Amino acid sequence: MDVSLEFLGGLATSDNLTGSCTAISVSCGKKTTTILVDVGLVQGDVKNFFANNSKLLKSINPAKVDYVIITHAHIDHVGLLPFLVNNGFKGKVLCTKQTADLIPIMLADSFKIQRELAKRKCQHADERPRNKDRTSKETGPLFTERDVAKAINLIMKSGLTYKEQVKLSNQMTLKFYASGHILGGAISVLTMTEPKSKKVLRLGFSGDLGRQEGMLLYPPAVVKEPLDCWFTESTYGNKHHPERQPEVDELFATITEAASSGKKIIIPSFALQRSQELIYLLTLAMKSGKIPDIPIYLDSPMSVKLTEVYAKYWDLGSFKNKHTLDFNPFNKENPYVQFITDYEESIQLAGKMAPLIVISGSGMCDAGRVRNHLRVNLPSDQTIVCLVGYMSPASLGRKLQGNPAKVNMNGQEVIIKAQIKLFQSFSAHADCSELVDYAKAVLSVEATGQTIFILHGEETGSANLKQLLEAEFSPDGTQVVIPKEKEKLKIKVR
Ligand SMILES: [Zn+2]
Incomplete structure (x- = not known):
């Protein structure tokens, strides 16, 4: 042989x-x-x-x-x-x-x-x-x-x-x-x-x-x-990943602050796994009263479809923390999450000013609906952008990590007044x-x-x-x- x-x-x-x-x-x-x-x-x-x-x-x-x-x-x-x-x-x-x-x-x-x-x-x-x-x-x-x-x-x-x-x-x-x-x-x-x-x-x-x-x-x-x-x-x-719990606490504190001061949180996220992890994490924290109950929107047709697959496996032993929730967080019936596929609804959401959380792709901010959310909301000091994923060197996400005063998006200058927060511990790699x-x-x-x-x-x-x-x-x-x-x-x- x-x-x-x-x-x-x-x-x-x-x-x-x-x-x-x-x-x-x-x-x-x-x-x-x-x-x-x-x-x-x-x-x-x-x-x-x-x-x-x-x-x-x-x-x-x-x-x-x-x-x-x-x-x-x-x-x-x-x-x-x-x-x-x-x-x-x-x-x-x-x-x-x-x-x-x-x-x-x-x-x-x-x-x-x-x-x-x-x-x-x-x-x-x-x-x-x-x-x-x-x-x-x-x-x-x-x-x-x-x-x-x-x-x-x-x-x-x-x-x-x-x-x-x-x-x-x-x-x-x-x-x-x-x-x-x-x-x-x-x-x-x-x-x-x-x-x-x-x-x-x-x-x-x-x-x-x-x-x-x-x-x-x-x-x-x-x-x-x-x-x-x-x-x-x-x-x-x-690389050694930083400890996750302090960053989770920081994310929860950010959401609590947004809820009390009427701010909006945008989380650019990979459609597969990261989005579902965020849904699980925030659903559990809202249900247990750790953070205030403000609307979470998953605004990505692809991510919504992938989340349906996660829903299918919730009861089949794939997830270690299933016992922590008495309902399936990936089902459309999750009372804390609204699943957006319609384009017009996404446009309206980008213009809405209220305490809310938008999870949208692409994760590195180079494509997808998150770009419209960023273009509309980066110029406002009522916005907090939470960067939770890896950003490749040439990506818009990597530029945002550097806290610039402005960025160029599709040939247009976008002034940044939003607060940008970095989270480095959410990786799915060893x-x-x-x-x-x-x-x-x-x-x-x-x-x-x-x-x-x-x-x-x-x-x-x-x-x-x-x-x-x-x-x-x-x-x-x-x-x-x-x-x-x-x-x-x-x-x-x-
Ligand atoms: Zn992989």
């Missing part, structure tokens, strides 16, 4: 930590099984969007891929699935049932964004697509609406439960463990057995790893089987100590022949995590590697 790996994206040595993708080929006699763990979209670089994403085809032929394992529903882990379909993929998709429910909403939104981007690029270059459904190859989108539908069809055939063992071939099985990162997130364990010697090789992939103290989810489940290779993310490989602790929980610090591969991080994060892991594991026993993009490796079955 020959096992080889190719690292195709989301690496410290590539341009960008998005676009997660690792290829595994297992050859046994004449048969080769090819598996991809995640097929993420490379995000962030609008100018090189098409080139960055289509380069995957230089390394793999989608028609020859047997399985795609999706660790969770974030677009940087699943966004290229329709592109794979567009280029001949006919294999199976493997993900948890929660992920299967979330992905269609995420892919539909991603396609919409790409179509808008392609339109803007065409207009910019004064180059029109041949007809309104087709844009040129250079500007994208990377796939068609039909490919999205086909990809969703493949996903709908999936839907595994945690700890269920699935046979992929005579030599190989897959098992998912809860990653604690977002609803449905999975740590994936591939077990391969050499037919003659019966020797076993086990590969474990963290996907994105959640935190020990998640707001809604249980901490990452610990993989029980001994692993030979551990593929760990490293998003916060060089920080560097949690990443090291988890590696120690699933590997043996004394064993020999183990390898840790560090993926999904920026250069400094991955390098720092490497140092931390090397200090913990026996230097003769465990190799710690930061793979390069397109690097190929063979793995021995011991």
